[in-house]
Amino acid sequence: MSEDTRATVEELYDAYERRDGDRIAALVHDDIDWVIYAPVSVFPFVGPRQGRAAVLQALGAIAEEYTLQSYKREIMIVDGDRAAVMSDVNFTQRATGRTLRFRVANFLRIQDGRVIEFREFVNSFDVVEQALGRELRL
Amino acid sequence: MSEDTRATVEELYDAYERRDGDRIAALVHDDIDWVIYAPVSVFPFVGPRQGRAAVLQALGAIAEEYTLQSYKREIMIVDGDRAAVMSDVNFTQRATGRTLRFRVANFLRIQDGRVIEFREFVNSFDVVEQALGRELRL
Numbered sequence: 001m002s003e004d005t006r007a008t009v010e011e012l013y014d015a016y017e018r019r020d021g022d023r024i025a026a027l028v029h030d031d032i033d034w035v036i037y038a039p040v041s042v043f044p045f046v047g048p049r050q051g052r053a054a055v056l057q058a059l060g061a062i063a064e065e066y067t068l069q070s071y072k073r074e075i076m077i078v079d080g081d082r083a084a085v086m087s088d089v090n091f092t093q094r095a096t097g098r099t100l101r102f103r104v105a106n107f108l109r110i111q112d113g114r115v116i117e118f119r120e121f122v123n124s125f126d127v128v129e130q131a132l133g134r135e136l137r138l
Numbered sequence: 139m140s141e142d143t144r145a146t147v148e149e150l151y152d153a154y155e156r157r158d159g160d161r162i163a164a165l166v167h168d169d170i171d172w173v174i175y176a177p178v179s180v181f182p183f184v185g186p187r188q189g190r191a192a193v194l195q196a197l198g199a200i201a202e203e204y205t206l207q208s209y210k211r212e213i214m215i216v217d218g219d220r221a222a223v224m225s226d227v228n229f230t231q232r233a234t235g236r237t238l239r240f241r242v243a244n245f246l247r248i249q250d251g252r253v254i255e256f257r258e259f260v261n262s263f264d265v266v267e268q269a270l271g272r273e274l275r276l
Contacts, residue, residue: 002217037241037261041276075245077217079140084215084222086245086257103175105243105259107213107224119224121243121259123175125266128276136274138179138266 005110006078009085012108012115017071024059028052029114038124042131055118066091069099083108093131100130143248144216147223150246150253155209162197166190167252176262180269193256204229207237221246231269238268 008027015023034055036046045061069090077084085106092099102122109117129135146165153161172193174184183199207228215222223244230237240260247255267273 037264039261039263042263075220077215077220077222077245079215079217082213082215084224084243084245086222103257103259105222105245105257107215107222107243119241119243121241121261123177123259123262124264125177125180125262126175128263132276136276138270138274 001080002078004113005081005083006076008110008113008115009076009078009083009108013071013073013085013087017068019063019068021056021059025052025056027114028055029111029116032114032116032118034058034118036120036122038120038122039128042128065095066093066100074103081110083110096133098130098133100127102127102130139218140216142251143219143221144214146248146251146253147214147216147221147246151209151211151223151225155206157201157206159194159197163190163194165252166193167249167254170252170254170256172196172256174258174260176258176260177266180266203233204231204238212241219248221248234271236268236271238265240265240268 012024012027015027030052032052032055034049038046040047045058049055049058069092072088073085074088075086087104089104090099090101105121107119108115125136150162150165153165168190170190170193172187176184178185183196187193187196207230210226211223212226213224225242227242228237228239243259245257246253
């Protein structure tokens, strides 16, 4: 099972890197349970999403505001139907041209060859500062 | 190898949950490479640390400011010498009595039965707000 999980996860990240929306959509389970842990006040596309349509809408909203520059997988851990991936990512903020660079930690669960559970962690304080282009006042 | 990794990681989290400093120290490799991704301006004990002494000092500094209330492992993924753990944690801030609750994502690598690589992710924007007891101004 781990090898099937690994293949699906690698295919998903490969599709994301080449911005292959159709392939991504095909790898997202109808009943996906999805959370990006970051402030909605700054990133309207984060937080919990239920079901494939809501997730594809969130991915579309990210792509509207940010252009993916690079997505380097640094660690991939696979165990049964679960995987965890740590990546070093670069995005450009379309409105300003600002580059955001940060690490991303993902936890995934695969069912029927598709992602049915997804959790994303980032150092959101730092990513907010990069998105705003200034330090937060404490 | 995965089973040895799983046993070491479980022992480490068990020791942390029961605040067994000696056992934790014994499970940290001399040459550990450690990062907690969060703002040092709010949490002086985060950021990169090299070597066991520096890591134990950081853990001591956390314990000085925060009391662990609960540490629930929700997901543990093990693959060869690596593991990833997602947990639901509760701390009390000693100075104020405030409760902080958040999820933690850890990536670990084990060598010689000890942790030699450690990365921690949290939704740091949210955790900062909980620690300050107020919303950040954007």
